Amino acid sequence: MATENLKKKISESTIHRLSLYYRILSILEKENYDTVSSKELAKREKLTPAQVRKDLSFFGSFGTRGLGYPVGELKKRIARILGLDRVWSVAVVGVGNIGSALVGYKEFQRQGFHIKLVFDNDQRKIGSNHKGIIVSDIRNLEQELRENGIDIVIIAVPATVAQYIVDDIVKGGIKAILNFAPVNLKVPPEVYLRNENMSVELEYLSFALINDQKKRGTKGIG
Amino acid sequence: MATENLKKKISESTIHRLSLYYRILSILEKENYDTVSSKELAKREKLTPAQVRKDLSFFGSFGTRGLGYPVGELKKRIARILGLDRVWSVAVVGVGNIGSALVGYKEFQRQGFHIKLVFDNDQRKIGSNHKGIIVSDIRNLEQELRENGIDIVIIAVPATVAQYIVDDIVKGGIKAILNFAPVNLKVPPEVYLRNENMSVELEYLSFALINDQKKRGTKGIG
DNA sequence: TATAATTTGTGAATGAATTCACATACTTTG
DNA sequence: CAAAGTATGTGAATTCATTCACAAATTATA
DSSP states (O other): OOSSSOOSOOOHHHHHHHHHHHHHHHHHHHTTOSEEOHHHHHHHHTOOHHHHHHHHHTTOOOOBTTTBEEHHHHHHHHHHHHTTTSOEEEEEEOOSHHHHHHHTOHHHHHTTEEEEEEEESOTTTTTSEETTEEEEEGGGHHHHHHHTTOOEEEEOSOHHHHHHHHHHHHHTTOOEEEEOSSSOOOOOTTSEEEEOOTHHHHHHHHHHHHHOOSOSSOTTTO | OOSSSOOSOOOHHHHHHHHHHHHHHHHHHHTTOSEEOHHHHHHHHTOOHHHHHHHHHTTOOOOBTTTBEEHHHHHHHHHHHHTTTSOEEEEEEOOSHHHHHHHTOHHHHHTTEEEEEEEESOTTTTTSEETTEEEEEGGGHHHHHHHTTOOEEEEOSOHHHHHHHHHHHHHTTOOEEEEOSSSOOOOOTTSEEEEOOTHHHHHHHHHHHHHOOSOSSOTTTO
16 A cells, blocks of 8 residues: 555544654664564653554554564654655745744754745834844735745734734745634635644643543552 | 532643633623523533533533623633633743743733743843843752742743653642643643644644535525 | 463443434514 | 424444454464
8 A cells, every 4th residue: 555645534633643653663772672563662751552553553653563663754744744754945925023932943943844035014024134034024915924934934923913824825825824813713724724822731631630531559569 | 500619620721711701701891791501601602502501510500591691700700710810920931932922921810820930041131130020040949949949830941852851840839731832742640731833733734624524505595 | 393471452242422403482473 | 384495413323443363374382
């Protein structure tokens, strides 16, 4: 079975777990492992071995029975599946709190997400050097996105203006948008839009503390 | 059925959707809606009405048949369920890129997550005023967490040191941790740990662009 | 080269989450 | 006040995701 041209729709959770496997494989590579079993991968991510094998099986058979998966090779394959074996050109719109942090976030670079452009509407920021990148005027958004062959745009502007920005981005021909503004944005059907809601996990902790989701009385047995 | 003392385990997705409903209800409140139907809520979040009703039904019956849900009342109920009707004392460890952004992130304040303490190990930062909060020495972590009655700790330190920090935090009696470091942390079973992986959504977009998950040929029909 | 020990890959079984569909209860209208 | 319209709440049906369980393939051992 080839990696390309997937027939089945792959679930979001599988994709997310692939990211996890990728990270573990990077660590295993540094620890000089040649092979790794689904059991070991599962242990490190608190999953079941069957889950790991099933996830991988959607994309092909990468392992050797009796031995496990070749660490380097599997890492490459997952990189290829997730598109981490290439460089993506990314633009960040909004150099406030969040936008600023994202521009300096090394992990993105490491994964091949290269931030090439940064936009703001604040005259004091435009033209200034922000962590190695000159801040562009947001009025040139559409044009600059096109000229620089940007693949993905990250939105880090206030919720109130996010939709206007998105409309421009779409006009600029962008097909993938990551939105940090706490608002539901409208995009045409051919555009991929993902929302990053920084409060969600805090809210989950809040909920957990109140309702104590943990099963009690299992201490000592594990 | 009372809101407190849930029998059934509530799924993570239901909790996450409650956050979404909460946000929509805040907007509807500003738009002076008195009531809202599951249909309208669903439309705004791209869900099905049945999903909305089922989610809410886990916690009680808040609506009126023939009319819908009372906006203000439902918002309060969800706030209560998620613990957004109180103030949580939060500490942020690590005032780098991410930590710094989180300290200034207004949305947390708005939801009742008040950042009371900020820690770092950099002598140049310790004692300085960071967005209104004096940066504490990380060597006093355990003690200060206790003395200030911190409920939730956000970890924004490099992956290499995150586990040491967590161990201290746990010693400080903290029961809820939100981790931004790209590493799998170990905590005792009674501690809630959630991971925020900023790359996950970018990776999903990358995957989507390559594999084009969108069903084609549906243009014009919707 | 046979035997024992591993470990994958995957249909089948199970479990969980979502959607359906409808009785029920309320609102609105005339 | 009755009839029509609306929208909830929830078991049942369905769809989707996870886990089981085992044949098949390979390695390790003697």
